[in-house]
Amino acid sequence: xxxxxxxxxxxxxxxxxxxxxxxxxxxxxxxxxxxxxxxxxxxxxxxxxxxxxxxxxxxxxxxxxxxxxxxxxxxxxxxxxxxxxxxxxxxxxxxxxxxxxxxxxxxxxxxxxxxxxxxxxxxxxxxxxxxxxxxxxxxxxxxxxxxxxxxxxxxxxxxxxxxxxxxxxxxxxxxxxxxxxxxxxxxxxxxxxxxxxxxxxxxxxxxxxxxxxxxxxxxxxxxxxxxxxxxxxxxxxxxxxxxxxxxxxxxxxxxxxxxxxxxxxxxxxxxxxxxxxxxxxxxxxxxxxxxxxxxxxxxxxxxxxxxxxxxxxxxxxxxxxxxxxxxxxxxxxxxxxxxxxxxxxxxxxxxxxxxxxxx
Amino acid sequence: xxxxxxxxxxxxxxxxxxxxxxxxxxxxxxxxxxxxxxxxxxxxxxxxxxxxxxxxxxxxxxxxxxxxxxxxxxxxxxxxxxxxxxxxxxxxxxxxxxxxxxxxxxxxxxxxxxxxxxxxxxxxxxxxxxxxxxxxxxxxxxxxxxxxxxxxxxxxxxxxxxxxxxxxxxxxxxxxxxxxxxxxxxxxxxxxxxxxxxxxxxxxxxxxxxxxxxxxxxxxxxxxxxxxxxxxxxxxxxxxxxxxxxxxxxxxxxxxxxxxxxxxxxxxxxxxxxxxxxxxxxxxxxxxxxxxxxxxxxxxxxxxxxxxxxxxxxxxxxxxxxxxxxxxxxxxxxxxxxxxxxxxxxxxxxxxxxxxxxx
DNA sequence: ATTGGCACTCACGAACTTAGAGTGCCAGTG
DNA sequence: CACTGGCACTCTAAGTTCGTGAGTGCCAAT
Numbered sequence: 050x051x052x053x054x055x056x057x058x059x060x061x062x063x064x065x066x067x068x069x070x071x072x073x074x075x076x077x078x079x080x081x082x083x084x085x086x087x088x089x090x091x092x093x094x095x096x097x098x099x100x101x102x103x104x105x106x107x108x109x110x111x112x113x114x115x116x117x118x119x120x121x122x123x124x125x126x127x128x129x130x131x132x133x134x135x136x137x138x139x140x141x142x143x144x145x146x147x148x149x150x151x152x153x154x155x156x157x158x159x160x161x162x163x164x165x166x167x168x169x170x171x172x173x174x175x176x177x178x179x180x181x182x183x184x185x186x187x188x189x190x191x192x193x194x195x196x197x198x199x200x201x202x203x204x205x206x207x208x209x210x211x212x213x214x215x216x217x218x219x220x221x222x223x224x225x226x227x228x229x230x231x232x233x234x235x236x237x238x239x240x241x242x243x244x245x246x247x248x249x250x251x252x253x254x255x256x257x258x259x260x261x262x263x264x265x266x267x268x269x270x271x272x273x274x275x276x277x278x279x280x281x282x283x284x285x286x287x288x289x290x291x292x293x294x295x296x297x298x299x300x301x302x303x304x305x306x307x308x309x310x311x312x313x314x315x316x317x318x319x320x321x322x323x324x325x326x327x328x329x330x331x332x333x334x335x336x337x338x339x340x341x342x343x344x345x346x347x348x349x350x351x352x353x354x355x356x357x358x359x360x361x362x363x364x365x366x367x368x369x370x371x372x373x374x375x376x377x378x379x380x381x382x383x384x385x386x387x388x389x390x391x392x393x394x395x396x397x398x399x400x401x402x403x404x405x406x407x408x
Numbered sequence: 409x410x411x412x413x414x415x416x417x418x419x420x421x422x423x424x425x426x427x428x429x430x431x432x433x434x435x436x437x438x439x440x441x442x443x444x445x446x447x448x449x450x451x452x453x454x455x456x457x458x459x460x461x462x463x464x465x466x467x468x469x470x471x472x473x474x475x476x477x478x479x480x481x482x483x484x485x486x487x488x489x490x491x492x493x494x495x496x497x498x499x500x501x502x503x504x505x506x507x508x509x510x511x512x513x514x515x516x517x518x519x520x521x522x523x524x525x526x527x528x529x530x531x532x533x534x535x536x537x538x539x540x541x542x543x544x545x546x547x548x549x550x551x552x553x554x555x556x557x558x559x560x561x562x563x564x565x566x567x568x569x570x571x572x573x574x575x576x577x578x579x580x581x582x583x584x585x586x587x588x589x590x591x592x593x594x595x596x597x598x599x600x601x602x603x604x605x606x607x608x609x610x611x612x613x614x615x616x617x618x619x620x621x622x623x624x625x626x627x628x629x630x631x632x633x634x635x636x637x638x639x640x641x642x643x644x645x646x647x648x649x650x651x652x653x654x655x656x657x658x659x660x661x662x663x664x665x666x667x668x669x670x671x672x673x674x675x676x677x678x679x680x681x682x683x684x685x686x687x688x689x690x691x692x693x694x695x696x697x698x699x700x701x702x703x704x705x706x707x708x709x710x711x712x713x714x715x716x717x718x719x720x721x722x723x724x725x726x727x728x729x730x731x732x733x734x735x736x737x738x739x740x741x742x743x744x745x746x747x748x749x750x751x752x753x754x755x756x757x758x759x760x761x762x763x764x765x766x767x
Numbered sequence: 768a769t770t771g772g773c774a775c776t777c778a779c780g781a782a783c784t785t786a787g788a789g790t791g792c793c794a795g796t797g
Numbered sequence: 798c799a800c801t802g803g804c805a806c807t808c809t810a811a812g813t814t815c816g817t818g819a820g821t822g823c824c825a826a827t
Contacts, residue, residue: 074789087801092790110790110807150575150587188542188579218577218585220547226577226587228509304663305681322664433820446770451821469776469821 051101054084055094059103060127062095063115067384070312072112117350120362120383124347128388133396137165141400151175151225151370151405155300158377158401163303165393168381169325173299173335175370175405180221182253182261185287187246188216189239213237217283219290221258222371227290233279244272245280249287261291299328299335306381313382314360324357325380334358335376338365345391350383364390366398370405377401410460413443414453418462419486421454422474426743429671431471476709479721479742483706487747492755496524500759510534510584510729510764514659517736517760522662524752527740528684532658532694534729534764539580541612541620544646546605547575548598572596576642578649580617581730586649592638603631604639608646620650658687658694665740672741673719683716684739693717694735697724704750709742723749725757729764736760 051059061082062073075091078084084091095113098104103119106112115123133141144161145154155172163170213236219227237245252268253261265288270280304325307318314321324330334356339346348363362385365378378394410418420441421432434450437443443450454472457463462478465471474482492500503520504513514531522529572595578586596604611627612620624647629639663684666677673680683689693715698705707722721744724737737753 072789076789086799088789089792089801089803090799093800096791106790108808110788111809112789150589152587183547183575184545186543186545186577186579188581216542216579216585218545218579220545220575220577222547226575226585228511228585230509302685305678305685308667308678308681319664319667322667326661326664431820435820445768447820448770448772449768452769455822465821467777469819470778471820 051097051103052094054086055097056122056127057084058091058094059098059115059119059123062098062104062113063119063123063127066114067386070384072107072114074112077112117352117383120349120387124349124387124391128391130392130395131388133165133392137393137396140165141396145397145400145404154401154404156302158397159300159302162377162379162393162397163306165397166379166381166386166390167303167309168306168379168385168390169301169303170377170379171299171301171331171335171365172377173332173375174297175225175368175373175375177221177225177373178258179372180225181255181257182219182291183222184220185246185250185253186218186220187242187283188218189213189237189242215242215283217287217290219287227293229286229290231283231286233282235279237276237279241273241276241279245276245283248272249284258291262288265291297332299331301325310382310384313384320357321361330356330358331380334363335365335378338363338376345378345395347387347391362387364394366394368398368402368405370402410456410462411453413445414456415481415486416443417450417453418457418474418478419482421457421463421472422478422482422486425473426745429743431466431473433471436471476711476742479708479746483708483746483750487750489751489754490747492524492751496752496755499524500755504756504759504763513760513763515661517756518659518661521736521738521752521756522665524756525738525740525745525749526662526668527665527738527744527749528660528662529736529738530658530660530690530694530724531736532691532734533656534584534727534732534734536580536584536586536732537617538731539584540614540616541578541650542581543579544605544609544612545577545579546601546642547577548572548596548601574601574642576646576649578646586652588645588649590642590645592641594638596635596638600632600635600638604635604642607631608643617650621647624650656687656691658690660684669741669743672743679716680720689715689717690739693722694724694737697722697735704737704754706746706750721746723753725753727757727761727764729761 058078061078065073065077065081075088075095078091079086079088095104098119099106099113101118102116103122104113105116107114141161144157151174155174159170159172161170162172213233215231215233215237217229217231221227248271249268253264256264265284268280268284270277272280304322307314307322307325311318334348334353338348345364345366348365350362351359353359353361353363358380360383361380362383363378363380364387365376367374367376369375377398379390381390417437420437424432424436424440434447434454437450438445438447454463457478458465458472460477461475462481463472464475466473500520503516510533514533518529518531520529521531572592574590574592574596576588576590580586607630608627612623615623624643627639627643629636631639663681666673666681666684670677693707693712697707704723704725707724709721710718712718712720712722717739719742720739721742722737722739723746724735726733726735728734736757738749740749
């Protein structure tokens with residue numbers, strides 16, 4: 050029903066509306082684009098597009114704006130993923146050029162993405178499920194100068210009543226570090242802790258997270274029996290650390306951009322900002338988006354209604370860190386520059402995958 | 409010049425204006441508060457207050473609103489730090505009741521503070537300058553299954569051309585962990601790395617950050633000479649980690665509240681949000697605020713102009729983590745509930761200090 | 768020092784007008 | 798049959814006018 054020219058008309062309506070934020074009329078279309086037909090003809094095409102609910106009129110006898118469905122067609126069929134400008138390309142190089150720890154790289158990535166797209170950018174931490182345990186470290190946190198001098202004889206293990214705080218550090222081969230402070234039920238000294246560390250390392254180093262969780266659950270303590278309660282607590286918490294999927298965490302940047310585009314949100318950005326701070330919602334949304342490796346998934350307007358984001362669009366792409374999949378993307382008003390933003394999301398995702406090692 | 413009653417008038421003007429967001433007139437003052445004098449008398453007092461630039465009229469013959477200077481006098485002399493409600497008190501308990509690692513505790517604190525005050529909350533990471541090195545750990549990051557089997561003989565040290573990635577982890581006694589990925593110029597195996605680790609630990613464990621930086625700078629490598637270049641790189645980067653003051657980091661929550669109070673910002677929250685995302689600015693501001701231990705410092709309106717925050721007020725308080733000082737606070741429009749917010753900031757700072765150990 | 772009275776000011780909202788962009792439809796044309 | 802020019806109609810956005818009421822400043826009286 051909708052002719053080829055009709056789709057062209059839809060394309061320019063989307064482009065002009067995104068650029069100007071003003072309803073697009075038949076006249077302005079023939080003025081700005083060389084269609085070679087008259088305004089009346091464009092009007093006929095527009096009537097057809099309206100019948101298909103691809104465009105709508107905010108008020109009777111005003112120009113037309115794209116509907117969610119219109120954006121959908123645009124994204125699926127009409128958007129040319131224009132390659133990044135050389136300036137943008139260079140921005141990626143200089144921004145992500147040098148390595149650093151995981152936190153730092155992701156923080157830089159999210160800032161970069163927000164600058165490239167002028168939208169809110171989001172980067173999810175990679176899952177650790179496929180990462181392997183490299184090392185487990187325990188560190189006494191109580192003041193060392195409070196301990197008796199080295200030479201003094203003292204019990205190796207527990208002194209009931211006086212607890213000890215230790216730091217438990219889990220190091221994986223994907224460059225991530227999980228740390229946790231543990232309040233032990235009784236006193237544990239350096240030697241005892243070293244014993245525990247040695248035995249636990251033997252038990253879990255080299256296993257991936259899933260296997261390590263199993264190994265910890267079934268861990269049998271064969272050392273000094275007085276230490277049993279402390280070891281039980283330690284293995285339990287270490288188990289939590291192993292299970293603590295980093296994927297439940299994400300970093301954000303560019304919230305100011307939401308305010309900049311405030312008029313696109315029917316007046317009130319407040320609920321959107323709230324939903325964004327409530328990371329749980331976004332993580333669910335990320336989880337439900339298609340998980341194609343390098344293509345860009347787009348969720349438009351009302352498609353996000355279950356997440357309280359009915360007026361926003363979300364573009365995401367997957368990236369990999371040592372074989373672990375995660376997502377990154379941008380979020381903004383449905384009226385956004387899809388072509389540019391999809392290209393930027395894809396470019397950053399690819400670059401990040403390369404930087405973190407595809408494995 | 410300004411009588412006692414005059415100050416009372418200032419107080420109710422601040423209170424009423426904060427509550428209603430409307431210029432306060434002499435009539436409404438006598439209506440709502442039992443001053444025992446007539447509106448004309450209040451008008452005389454208000455004329456005096458205006459002469460002192462403590463209040464101002466948005467338009468001729470409308471009510472008056474407090475100036476920055478008026479808020480200043482209110483905060484310094486008139487605000488009663490009303491104790492927290494029992495509900496608020498309980499919120500602190502349940503929110504911060506259980507321990508966790510530093511990141512987690514600070515994340516919870518900042519959310520709590522934003523909920524208690526309905527403003528943007530900020531928590532700065534504690535400085536590490538007084539923390540002591542507990543342990544230094546290096547972990548090989550290259551795929552272990554790519555290495556030859558254990559028994560195989562191979563050179564202990566360098567294989568030029570094939571670099572090795574290692575993770576360097578610095579653990580301090582304040583519960584913080586600094587990590588960094590290092591790209592070594594040549595191949596280093598497990599045994600060599602163990603040697604480096606052992607010698608470096610002897611050199612720096614127990615030193616505070618300043619001392620450790622010195623020790624690293626003057627570190628003389630007495631092990632296998634082939635390792636010298638690798639060790640030089642490692643000590644250099646470890647030196648950076650030691651110097652990397654965590655205090656250059658802060659967490660934020662409640663940005664949505666800025667939007668909620670948008671009308672207080674002369675229409676545009678955008679520059680404010682931008683300044684907030686640019687953490688550097690806030691860290692400078694934090695740095696310049698008085699560092700009294702437990703009192704609350706307040707910086708009002710134009711006092712923040714150098715930071716691009718001329719229409720906001722910032723309330724901060726210091727807290728300590730193992731003897732390391734840092735700040736936390738809230739940021740919002742000058743029209744805010746100072747009494748409640750100062751009390752909340754102080755309460756959370758105190759609670760956090762207790763939780764993290766005063767040392 | 769405080770008060771009641773009074774003239775004056777000014778922002779705000781309601782009601783009204785106007786301009787202009789845009790539409791829908793129809794009869795005409797190649 | 799696809800396209801076009803013309804025309805009547807619609808509706809928003811912006812500007813104008815005007816009345817209302819809260820609030821002020823000042824002054825003479827207590």
